[in-house]
Amino acid sequence: MAPLDDIRFSLDAVAELSAILELDGFDHVDSDLVDAMLGEAARICTEVIGPLNAVGDKSGSVLVDGQVRTPEGWSQAYEIFSAGGWGSLPIDMSFGGGGLPWLVANCVTEMVSGANMAFVACSILSQGSVDMLIAHGSETLQQTYLPKLVDGTWTGTMNLTEPDAGSDVGALRCRAERAADGTYRIFGTKIFITYGDHDLADNIVHLVLARTSDAPVGTKGISCFIVPKVLVNDDGTLGEENDVTCLSLEHKMGIHASPTAVMSFGDEDGAVGYLIGEENHGMRYMFTMMNVARLQVGLQAVGVAERAYRQAAQYAFDRRQGRAVGAAAGPSLIAEHADVARMLIDMRAHIEAMRGIAMLNAAAIDRESHASEPDEREAAAGRAALLTPINKGWCTDRSVAVTSTAIQVHGGLGFIEETGVAQHYRDTRITPIYEGTNGIQAIDLVTRKLPMGSGRVIGEFFDEIEQHVALLFGADIEVGPLGDNMTSALSSARMVTRWLTDTFGTDPNEVLAGATPFLDLMGLLSGGYVHVRRALAAPSGDAELVAARLATARFYGEQILPRVFSLVPMVMAGSETLFAIDEAAWSR
Amino acid sequence: MNVVVCVKQIPDPADPGELDPESKTLKRDVKLILDESDSYGVEMALQLVDSAGGGDVTLVSMAPNNEVSGLRTALAMGAAGAVLVSDEALAGSDSLSTAKVLAKAIGRTEADLIITATESSDGYTGTVPAQIAELLGLPSVTFAKEINISGSTVAVKRQTETGYLEVECPMPCVVSVTAGVVEPRYPSFKGIMAAKSKPVDEVTCADLGIETDAVGWSGARQEIIGIDRAEEREAGEIIEDEGEAHERIISFLEELKVL
Numbered sequence: 001m002a003p004l005d006d007i008r009f010s011l012d013a014v015a016e017l018s019a020i021l022e023l024d025g026f027d028h029v030d031s032d033l034v035d036a037m038l039g040e041a042a043r044i045c046t047e048v049i050g051p052l053n054a055v056g057d058k059s060g061s062v063l064v065d066g067q068v069r070t071p072e073g074w075s076q077a078y079e080i081f082s083a084g085g086w087g088s089l090p091i092d093m094s095f096g097g098g099g100l101p102w103l104v105a106n107c108v109t110e111m112v113s114g115a116n117m118a119f120v121a122c123s124i125l126s127q128g129s130v131d132m133l134i135a136h137g138s139e140t141l142q143q144t145y146l147p148k149l150v151d152g153t154w155t156g157t158m159n160l161t162e163p164d165a166g167s168d169v170g171a172l173r174c175r176a177e178r179a180a181d182g183t184y185r186i187f188g189t190k191i192f193i194t195y196g197d198h199d200l201a202d203n204i205v206h207l208v209l210a211r212t213s214d215a216p217v218g219t220k221g222i223s224c225f226i227v228p229k230v231l232v233n234d235d236g237t238l239g240e241e242n243d244v245t246c247l248s249l250e251h252k253m254g255i256h257a258s259p260t261a262v263m264s265f266g267d268e269d270g271a272v273g274y275l276i277g278e279e280n281h282g283m284r285y286m287f288t289m290m291n292v293a294r295l296q297v298g299l300q301a302v303g304v305a306e307r308a309y310r311q312a313a314q315y316a317f318d319r320r321q322g323r324a325v326g327a328a329a330g331p332s333l334i335a336e337h338a339d340v341a342r343m344l345i346d347m348r349a350h351i352e353a354m355r356g357i358a359m360l361n362a363a364a365i366d367r368e369s370h371a372s373e374p375d376e377r378e379a380a381a382g383r384a385a386l387l388t389p390i391n392k393g394w395c396t397d398r399s400v401a402v403t404s405t406a407i408q409v410h411g412g413l414g415f416i417e418e419t420g421v422a423q424h425y426r427d428t429r430i431t432p433i434y435e436g437t438n439g440i441q442a443i444d445l446v447t448r449k450l451p452m453g454s455g456r457v458i459g460e461f462f463d464e465i466e467q468h469v470a471l472l473f474g475a476d477i478e479v480g481p482l483g484d485n486m487t488s489a490l491s492s493a494r495m496v497t498r499w500l501t502d503t504f505g506t507d508p509n510e511v512l513a514g515a516t517p518f519l520d521l522m523g524l525l526s527g528g529y530v531h532v533r534r535a536l537a538a539p540s541g542d543a544e545l546v547a548a549r550l551a552t553a554r555f556y557g558e559q560i561l562p563r564v565f566s567l568v569p570m571v572m573a574g575s576e577t578l579f580a581i582d583e584a585a586w587s588r
Numbered sequence: 589m590n591v592v593v594c595v596k597q598i599p600d601p602a603d604p605g606e607l608d609p610e611s612k613t614l615k616r617d618v619k620l621i622l623d624e625s626d627s628y629g630v631e632m633a634l635q636l637v638d639s640a641g642g643g644d645v646t647l648v649s650m651a652p653n654n655e656v657s658g659l660r661t662a663l664a665m666g667a668a669g670a671v672l673v674s675d676e677a678l679a680g681s682d683s684l685s686t687a688k689v690l691a692k693a694i695g696r697t698e699a700d701l702i703i704t705a706t707e708s709s710d711g712y713t714g715t716v717p718a719q720i721a722e723l724l725g726l727p728s729v730t731f732a733k734e735i736n737i738s739g740s741t742v743a744v745k746r747q748t749e750t751g752y753l754e755v756e757c758p759m760p761c762v763v764s765v766t767a768g769v770v771e772p773r774y775p776s777f778k779g780i781m782a783a784k785s786k787p788v789d790e791v792t793c794a795d796l797g798i799e800t801d802a803v804g805w806s807g808a809r810q811e812i813i814g815i816d817r818a819e820e821r822e823a824g825e826i827i828e829d830e831g832e833a834h835e836r837i838i839s840f841l842e843e844l845k846v847l
Contacts, residue, residue, distance in 0.1 A: 028781065036660060036780050044774055085777035098777050 002042035002111045003306050005545060006352065008035070011103065013537030014530055015359035020101050023370035028093070034104055041086060041108045048077050050115035056257025057118075057423045061198065063249045068197040068259045077119065078200040082152025086112070087123035091130055095142075096150040101370070102292065103362040106299055110355070113303025117427045118257035120303075122155055122195045124296045128289050129156025129207055132224070136277040136285045144232055145205055155201045158293075159190040159208040159227075159263060160286070167440055169283065170219035174210040174265065176273060185270025186210050186227055189247075189262065192434075196261025197229070197246035203238060204229040208265065208273060209282050216280065224282035225273035227265060243271040254426030291384055294392040294435050295361050301399030301431040302354045308406035308424035309347040315421075316340050316409055334409075342559075343409050347402045349531070349552040349560060354395040356530025357523070361387040382457035386449050387526070393441035394523025396431035403428050442515035445522065446500055447508075458497060465490055465529045472532050479535045479550055482557025486528050489564040493525050496571045513575035521567040524560065531556045589640040589737065591633040592699040593667070594690055594720070595626040597651045597658030598710040611680060611805075612812040614710055620651060622658035625705040627772035629765050630662045633703050634773075636737055643700075644668040648693045650678060650686060656788055663783035664775030671696055675792040680805030683711070687719030689803060692796040694724065696789070701742060702762045706731055721762035729757055730764045 011017040011034070021029050056071045063069075070078075081087060089105035091097020098105065112120040130149050133142055148154040165172035174188030186208055190196075197204065206227040215221030233239040243266050250260040265271040277285055316335035323330030324337050334340045364387060367380030403425040407414035414421050432438045450458055469490070472483045496518060504511045531553040538549040597620035599605045605618050622630075633645040647662050647670035654674045663670065671693045678689065694702060702724075707714035721728030733752060734745040737759075746753040747766050775783070793800050801807060827836050841847040 030784075033781060033784060036657075036664070036783070037777060040661075040664070040775050040777075040780060048774075080774055083776060084774055089777060098781075 002038075002045050002114065003310075004038055004042055005542075006355065007038065007107050007110070009537070009541075009545070009549070010352070010355050010359055010534070011107070014356040014533045015103055015363040017103065020103050020363055020366050023101070023366060024372055025099070025370050026101055029100060029104065037100075037104075038107055038111075040084075041111055044080060044084065044086065045111045045115035048080050049112055049119055052077055052119065052257075053116040054420055054423065056116065057254075057427075058256075060256035061249065061259035063197075063246060063259075066246060068199065068246060068249065068261070070198050070200060070259070071257050074119070074257065075200055078122070078152070081112075081119075081123070085151075087126060087152050088130070088150045090127065091150055092134065095130070095134060095146050097130075101362070101366040102295070103359060103366055106295070106358065106362045109296060109299045110303045110306070110358070113300040114307040115303075116257075117300055117304050118255040120300065121255065121258045122198070122200065123152075124293075124300075125158060125194055126152070126154075126156040127296075128158060128293055129205055131289050131292065132207055132276065132285060133226075135288050136224075136281075137226075138276075141226060141274060141276065144236070145226065145228075148203070149205060153201060154203040154205055155195060155198070156205045156207065157193055157196055159193055159196075159206050159265075161190060161192045162188065163191055167437060169209070169286075170217075170222070172209055172211065172222065174208065176210040176212050176223060176225060176275075177270060178212065179270075179272075184210075184212075184225060184273040184275060185266060186225060186273040187266035187270055189264050191262050192250070193261045193263045194434075195259055196263045198259055202230070203232070206244065206263070206265075207276070209286070210273070212279055219283040221280055222282040223279045224276040224285050226276060227271050227273045231272060243268050252430075254423070254429055290436075291361075291365060291388045294388050294441075295358065295365065297431050297435040298354070298358050298361070298391040298395040301396040301428055302351065302358055304424050304428040304431075305347070305351050305354065305399040305402040308403040308421060308428075309344075309351055311421050311424075312347065312406035312409035313344055316344055340409060343405050345552060345555045346559070347405050348548075349556045350398050350402055350527070352534065352549075352552055353527030353530045353556060353560075354398055356534065357387065357391050357395060357526050360526070360530070361391040379460070382452055383461065385452060386445075386457050386461060389441035389445040389449060389519065390522050390526055392435065393432070393438040393445070393519045394526070396428070397438060397520070398523070399428045399431055400425070438519070439516065442519040443512060445519050446511050446515045447504070450497060450501055451504075455497070455501060462490060462494055462497075465525070465532075468529065468532050468536065471536055475536060477535050477539065477550065478554070479531075480554040480558055482528070482531060482535065482553055482561070485557050485561045485564075486525075486532060489525050489528060489561055492564055492568050493521060496521065496568055499572055507574075509575040513578055514571035514573065517567045517570035521564050521571060524564050524567075528556060528561045589637055589643040589700045590698055591637055591643070591645050592648055592694050592697050592702045593626065593629045593633045593645060593662070594694075594702065594704040594716075595630065595647050595649050595658065595662055596623045596705075596708045596710075597621065597649060597655050598623045598708065601709060604710075607815055609815075612815050613680070616652050620655045620658050622661040623705065623709050625707070625709050625767060626662070627665070628767055628769050629703040629705055630665055630667060631770045631772040632735060632765050633701075634666045635770060636701070636735065640737060646670065646697050646699070648690055648697070649673070650681075650689050650693070652676075652679065654790055659788060660780075660783045661775060663786045663788075664779040665773055666779060667786075669787040669789070671789045671791060673791050673793075673796065675794075675800070677793050677800035677804045680808055681803050682808040682810040683713040683715045684719055684809060685803040685807050687716045687723055689793070689796065689798060690716070691720050691723040692798055693791065694720070696791070696796075700740075700759050701737075702726070702760065704762065704764045706764045706766055717762055717764040724762070727757040727761040728763075729755055729761060732763050732765045733768055735763060735765070735769070 052073050059071045061070045089098040089100045093099035162172050176184045208225045208227045209222050211221045231239040245264045247262040247264050319334045320331035324332035364380045364384035371377045413419045469486045535553040599618050600621050605615050608615050637643045645667040647667050650673040659670045704717040718728045729744045731747040732744045733747045736743045740759050743756045
């Protein structure tokens with residue numbers, strides 16, 4: 001069951017859907033369409049994609065004679081998914097997509113992620129390739145590749161990582177040689193290529209980062225190429241196989257059905273590649289897609305956390321053990337025991353906060369590209385850039401924690417694979433790692449995002465939070481200490497932000513040492529802001545849900561938000577202790 | 589070829605709401621959805637029109653409060669438009685009244701073929717399809733598991749308890765289809781978007797020339813005298829296996845005469 005009630009509520013309460021739908025370019029979308037679309041997407045998740053989740057985990061994708069085979073049922077599900085246009089919802093209508101705001105399209109990404117995280121990765125990668133081509137591809141490349149990528153006949157991949165170039169992309173060595181006909185020949189090996197090979201589509205369009213022989217060192221010498229698995233003839237039909245090989249698949253902790261390939265380009269004469277944009281601009285092009293790609297990983301984390309939570313809640317209201325305090329006779333439902341009740345509300349309050357942060361991030365991206373006034377677009381771009389590492393870093397870390405708690409609710413059975421809840425934990429564990437590790441997100445936040453607009457961008461976010469907290473004090477809403485603790489947390493956040501900004505110039509390592517606790521702090525604060533907005537909007541509607549929303553907001557204020565106060569000294573502790581152990585002593 | 593499909597919008601069986609003790613009928617003031625048993629007829633109709641090389645699929649429905657959400661689902665699947673009969677006077681209609689209303693509504697279209705489900709998933713009377721045919725003076729073929737059109741003749745494989753019958757009849761006619769007839773498609777996003785602007789002709793009893801006292805509670809010829817909860821199923825027998833459980837299973841199956 002997809003969380004339609006909360007998605008719908010969050011869209012209005014947190015992300016102001018109606019305001020997003022009034023932006024230029026969304027005339028064809030209204031609230032009824034959003035309802036109908038989410039309902040049908042939820043049905044496909046429940047009936048088609050969700051049931052394949054455990055199947056895919058067990059059998060995984062396998063490499064047979066150089067060709068990757070996805071698990072049984074995957075092709076049919078992909079066919080239904082792509083024929084329905086579900087993979088291209090946010091793509092502009094002029095390119096054949098659904099033309100939906102990211103805010104709305106992402107609700108489907110969240111649901112599909114919850115149904116089957118290994119499945120959703122394929123369409124996320126294709127969307128990324130489409131975005132790249134629309135933003136930077138020549139008209140010829142667009143005409144050749146876009147229609148089939150958009151309708152799902154072909155899929156896309158991102159080839160960045162190499163054995164010695166992970167977080168440091170600038171160290172990559174994949175080589176591009178200019179050919180006489182204006183194309184390039186690509187040579188090199190790429191690793192960790194999601195859906196690098198599979199049997200779902202007729203062709204796979206690889207976006208490959210490589211450097212020409214005379215390119216500058218580091219990230220300034222990286223170019224971006226399209227390297228199709230099968231070459232495309234001038235009339236659009238498929239021609240010869242390109243010099244591209246899937247060497248092996250990784251054996252992973254989770255998302256077993258999502259094939260993670262080692263790809264080899266140019267084992268023979270070189271793989272034919274087509275330059276996107278200009279040489280040496282590849283890294284800049286990649287950055288234009290980074291916000292959306294990182295947002296999508298945050299959404300995966302929300303979706304999987306939600307599914308794990310639902311499974312745990314169902315179990316807790318089914319399993320009976322012991323006699324709960326106040327119960328006439330045992331055995332009581334385990335949900336009636338205080339510690340299990342605490343775990344359930346902790347998961348729920350976190351997921352609501354995560355979903356809200358992802359929606360605030362998506363709404364900012366929509367305003368950045370669709371607001372009518374330039375200053376509004378600029379402010380939104382700043383907000384999107386600020387929220388991206390917070391969403392990616394915090395939501396994925398919390399997803400690991402929530403799925404772990406879901407196992408804990410099941411007790412010993414949670415540790416047994418057949419119960420099915422362990423898969424969510426194994427699956428979501430990749431989200432803090434890929435698309436920029438959370439360490440990279442924290443560094444991005446303190447070194448690139450805090451200084452934006454000389455502190456104006458983060459300052460405006462703090463101001464906005466403050467205004468909503470003030471509204472909460474003015475309203476007759478019972479959410480315990482949420483308002484008071486938000487006021488204190490906000491003042492702590494402003495204080496450590498000033499400290500980080502002041503210290504960065506003089507001692508950057510002090511700042512980097514505190515980056516991760518600061519990201520955690522900002523995630524907690526942003527989650528509190530989400531709950532403030534939810535509480536402000538809660539008093540109308542279904543009485544049962546209103547009470548539940550106020551309860552999670554109150555719990556967040558009482559038991560989650562106060563962690564901000566313990567993070568403050570951690571942010572400002574400095575780096576000296578981190579390096580205090582002598583290298584020789586680490587192994588002793 | 590133009591096909592009319594009669595569809596019912598019903599409370600979601602996953603969240604069925606409750607019975608009204610007064611009227612002894614299902615409360616239908618919640619959001620209604622397309623009866624799943626009708627999605628097979630819609631799919632069949634779309635495929636028949638497609639293979640005929642042209643024509644439209646039109647939906648006909650009767651629902652309270654001008655409810656269209658279930659219709660939108662069928663429109664998103666590909667139906668071209670709908671006739672919706674909504675009138676307070678229709679509350680309490682029995683199956684014959686329903687058939688009269690649907691027959692009149694079908695009269696507003698030009699149908700070569702009328703498809704229905706065998707029965708609705710909330711009422712289960714199973715009598716409406718034949719009643720519509722009788723009222724329209726058309727042939728009726730029920731329980732179709734396969735439909736083929738050839739010229740102006742429809743050839744149907746009719747599911748029976750022991751197998752199937754092959755029957756033919758001239759069009760126009762009324763054919764009720766079983767759940768196995770085809771696999772209904774999932775609406776695509778573009779289908780959902782297009783459904784928003786497809787025409788739904790909303791009509792009342794007066795528009796159809798139906799006297800309001802001939803339908804609804806006043807016109808009903810059947811009366812619901814009582815409603816009771818279904819008896820709970822008895823707990824099964826648990827056999828401890830001491831090496832002979834398989835013999836107990838065999839004798840149990842023999843008692844049931846399945847072996």
